[in-house]
Amino acid sequence: MAIIDARTLPDASRIEADLIIIGGGMAGIALAKELAGGPLRVTILESGGLEIDADNQALYAGFGMQRAPGNPDRPFDDYPVQSRVRALGGSGMVWGGKCAPLDPADFAERPWIPYSGWPVTRAQMQPYYDRACDLLEIPRFPLDRPRPSGPERQPLALDPADGFFPAPREFSRFSGGVDKTAFDAFRTQFAEVPNIAVYLHANVTRIRREGLEIVGLDIACLNDHRHTAQAARYVLAVGGIENARLLLASDNLGNGHDLVGRFFQGHVTYSNDGDDQNEGTAIAISRATPMDLYAPDKGRTAHCVIGAGLPAQTRMKTGNFTATLFRVRASEPQTPVAADTVTISKTVARLARQGDGQLLGYFAMAEHFPNPDSRVTLDSDQKDALGMPRVRLTWAYGDKDYVDLERSVAGLADALGASGEGRLCWSLERSKLLGACSASRHHMGTTRMHADPAKGVVDPDLRLHEARNLYVTGSSVFPTSGIANPTLTLLALTIRLADHLKQETVR
Template identity: 30%
Template structure:
């Protein structure tokens, strides 16, 4: 059953077994699993079925530090399906080392084993529509099983691992009808959870109070409540629900909102290949199931342990689209339409754009004129690319994930993705400013440490030494210090703000995602992750949600 709370006539009270707050990948994965288990649930979405620009106002933060963090509304969507409406579709699993207690990275241990999450990756991939759990070239691409390039003997670099790509699947559109038709499901849109409700001085959660788009309220009461509202809205709701707990729910030890992590990104070094382009496997390839896959460069777990490093991968990238000196009409066209690029791919333009604009006198008119000149000089190359892009990206259901352009020099800047260490002082907290529903807005205080930058720099040196063992490739790091100084966060990944731990001294929730302080209150999503890994979180978010659904089913009668 679907109830649009933006319309009059919605109920004033609903009672159910499980309340799921949030309809992003975590919430919808939970809902799909609970529907299969036959457990009655209500799935709550604050937005409507479609994107509403005005609704994004609820996500605006009161204060953001540092400025490089970027606005918090840019990478999220307040609509059914959540941020799956704008994700790039990248699916990468966490690795066993991500779950280890790494002594050189404080607060980095998970209270559960990697195997407990890995068991759910096949089902998570099905939900993402990203094919089987095959993440090496030998498994997924039997016709071209090798690594990015052959004959790199060092074990410190792994070149045959793959990232798999979803359609990218919009979870709201993909699963709306199935969930609305489930006999044990009720879907609410236009209903915002403004407070969690508890009894016995906060000892047990009994549901949530909802404000509707029509100005009404709904008392949602449930035996168990799951907060699946994302890495920023989850701590916001926990902290704001303080009728029985002055510090907010789950926050007796001042841990909610702390350990805020993202992924670190920058362009570092240049990788030159010394074999013909046909022997370098850079492009997206389709698996036998039709899934787009692409190889990446991975700093091996063995090297991480030996050198006390954190997770790090690199992808060969095209030249920056911002500087027209590349003289490529495709890159210039990409710059001119950059405002329409998905946030996941647009996020890294800001600092580069500032530098290039300064070189062009600080304005945009001369810069744009130079890019238009590139288009005029090479119209046929641009036309050919546009036809192919339109066929494989714009018109296709399963979309080509991004642009991969071969460099005639066979040399590529490296786009790095790195793990941020858990840092208690990196946090989000409530401000004195309130949104239209009266809920305090967030203030953001995201912090990266010198150790984070040092581990990236040392990791790149290890990769450089690994490529030096081969005559087929050379990694040039001549501007390493300057480039490491410019690494920043990836905008859409908000991790660790209601972290899982073995004890309440170290985290907000236990290994089953239940809050230590309040029974029957659970957290789903990347807010629950103790560590960030290097990997995009969506696949592991879904796997953890499926594991939580099984736990709820196994304890349904407790």
């Protein structure tokens, strides 16, 4: 149909459709693409416009705090607004395009990790991962992880019994930060299909419920126009923080068991620089052969990180863990050569210039475990320009998060040494981990998926336990966070949801 600016509609307009998708980010767009050309009249309500705008971004402003045992609290008020984009395409506007599926271990119930286990397996998700890869025009990720080949891309000869493996990463061009022309087509052309309509600047401020039925939506525009919307079914897809915010602001919708907003999980990277007196995070590789598989010479190149599979996690009683390697050019020690480089280790640069061997920098990532005290809440005393309560994010870690991080680093160091492949330096003190970490724009877990309404906000079909006709999609439904960038998984879950909605229509 069209892309329509809701601010231009007559005040108090009524929008009607068979299915309304709240949110025009990557999940909302993927769902509309799957339903394009079908029998359903589908409408997307997107709160932003076609470009990033300061007034729209200000609606995300809130309050944040990171907390961890033995570390001073870290104020994080900038994070709620800086880690998201309120525009058609969502955070895909600035996403780097990195893609990877979650590992089989991430879906498994691991007795040593409280609240772990998904109601779907990695094998059951495989066809949806394949379709998500096709959508993003990247190679598919086989379930059996074929070994890389080629003289320039030989994996480290780590003992399979140790459980560390090369975990592949691919890059999509469909990102506003990578190929804006391609991404603009990705996020707009689907709306040309007759059964699709997209409304911009349409901020849903309330989901209205009567009994177990959602009966309508309240919409507000920054020009003071107010509208309503009604459909037979609704899908909430406004992100890992905003999904919880809107449910809580709608009379605690879905929160009968006090779970909405809890279990917030995020991804951070850990690394540090060194100097002549103090070592930084670095890996000394024994082999002289190229390490292009792990540390390609150019950024945004398909590569592998070192992952800890289920055998490693079971043996160490830890969660997921990865080490991402990157090169340091001796002539340009301050120039990162990998897209995800957080810091360049001065130690690595210094030793590389001295010709002391093949040295690489690395940053570590460890699974942020589900924690009910890590949560999104509302500040009823602080409102945005539309009258919505602002969010308060308490990003909390427990003792196990840091114990497992250190245990995983030690396990990788042992595996490198036992294989003769190298040595690892880890120079971060536990009491300084919170201050040293760098946060990603990944918000997960706040409307977690579980078959039991007492343990999850949505069921395995992503339907809200407390409403018959409201679904939630995106990374907020993840029970556990894994390590992989969440985009591919949230798209796979959304494609799976599309199939469910189509089947409901047939019935």
